[in-house]
Amino acid sequence: MKTAVVVFPGSNCDRDLAVALRDATGVAPAMVWHKETALPEGLDLVAIPGGFSFGDYLRCGAIAARSPIMPEVVAFAAKGGRVIGICNGWQVLQEVGLLPGALMRNRTLKFVCRDVTLKVETVASEFTRGYRQGQVVTIPVAHHDGAFTGDADLLDALEAEDRVAFRYVDAEGNPTDAANPNGSDRNIAGILSANRKVLGMMPHPERLADAALGGADGALLFEGLARVAEVA
Amino acid sequence: MKARVHVTLKRGVLDPQGEAIRRALGTMGFDGVESVRQGKVIELELAESDPAKAEAAVREMCEKLLANTVIEAYDVEIEPEIQPEVTA
Numbered sequence: 001m002k003t004a005v006v007v008f009p010g011s012n013c014d015r016d017l018a019v020a021l022r023d024a025t026g027v028a029p030a031m032v033w034h035k036e037t038a039l040p041e042g043l044d045l046v047a048i049p050g051g052f053s054f055g056d057y058l059r060c061g062a063i064a065a066r067s068p069i070m071p072e073v074v075a076f077a078a079k080g081g082r083v084i085g086i087c088n089g090w091q092v093l094q095e096v097g098l099l100p101g102a103l104m105r106n107r108t109l110k111f112v113c114r115d116v117t118l119k120v121e122t123v124a125s126e127f128t129r130g131y132r133q134g135q136v137v138t139i140p141v142a143h144h145d146g147a148f149t150g151d152a153d154l155l156d157a158l159e160a161e162d163r164v165a166f167r168y169v170d171a172e173g174n175p176t177d178a179a180n181p182n183g184s185d186r187n188i189a190g191i192l193s194a195n196r197k198v199l200g201m202m203p204h205p206e207r208l209a210d211a212a213l214g215g216a217d218g219a220l221l222f223e224g225l226a227r228v229a230e231v232a
Numbered sequence: 233m234k235a236r237v238h239v240t241l242k243r244g245v246l247d248p249q250g251e252a253i254r255r256a257l258g259t260m261g262f263d264g265v266e267s268v269r270q271g272k273v274i275e276l277e278l279a280e281s282d283p284a285k286a287e288a289a290v291r292e293m294c295e296k297l298l299a300n301t302v303i304e305a306y307d308v309e310i311e312p313e314i315q316p317e318v319t320a
Contacts, residue, residue, distance in 0.1 A: 059300055062300070102302045104246075107248050
């Protein structure tokens with residue numbers, strides 16, 4: 001499976017993401033600088049990493065979304081290519097319009113950096129098929145602007161179309177207000193595009209993808225993705 | 233020509249920063265502040281001298297970058313050229 005990680009000034013999860021992708025696929029991803037105007041040929045996945053691209057100036061992800069490589073990423077997605085955006089990467093994907101809604105300042109106004117429990121809401125995607133339906137997993141979050149916000153029509157549509165990938169839940173799997181680290185509407189932690197080929201999520205699966213780091217729940221996402229190679 | 237862009241959250245979008253400011257004002261004794269909405273001001277210096285063209289250009293900038301129109305509204309103000317002071 002051939003993958004690429006897009007790197008912006010201020011990205012800081014790019015190398016962790018590269019390690020997670022390499023471990024799952026057996027091949028190191030291509031690291032693509034934001035000033036490139038073409039993606040490598042024959043990619044199976046483009047990954048947009050977390051971090052503070054362009055210092056979060058103007059709005060998180062706004063400047064990165066207008067960098068030279070992004071029209072290529074949008075075109076790749078338009079052709080049915082797989083794209084994952086994690087944390088700041090999700091913010092970038094929303095700024096380019098690949099995913100709907102917005103990610104706003106956490107309701108506490110504080111940067112939140114801790115492990116959270118997530119419920120896998122759908123396994124009907126290449127990103128989530130490594131999990132069991134309804135599985136409760138532990139994955140860390142680290143963000144200041146992660147409150148997923150959409151109007152009621154959007155939220156209803158995401159649920160009706162089975163496009164909520166992950167929700168913030170308590171240890172028993174209940175989406176309580178206390179389990180919501182940032183004030184996201186309906187505890188939504190990650191969503192899929194209409195064609196289910198683009199995933200945005202605030203939690204960082206690449207940060208808990210090796211038992212040596214205290215947990216490997218994040219690795220299941222990358223292992224599920226890597227099965228693309230077997231199918232293809 | 234100078235342009236000033238005001239970007240604010242759309243009505244109905246929760247503004248936790250504005251709410252924090254409102255509470256702080258209440259704590260300081262400023263009573264009766266019913267709502268605070270925080271936004272940002274962006275000032276631009278433009279080479280364009282035609283106000284209508286300048287406004288059209290700035291509106292396009294707002295749509296494409298300066299505002300996230302999913303959650304933000306914007307307002308464009310074009311300032312008349314400030315005349316340099318003439319000294320004797």
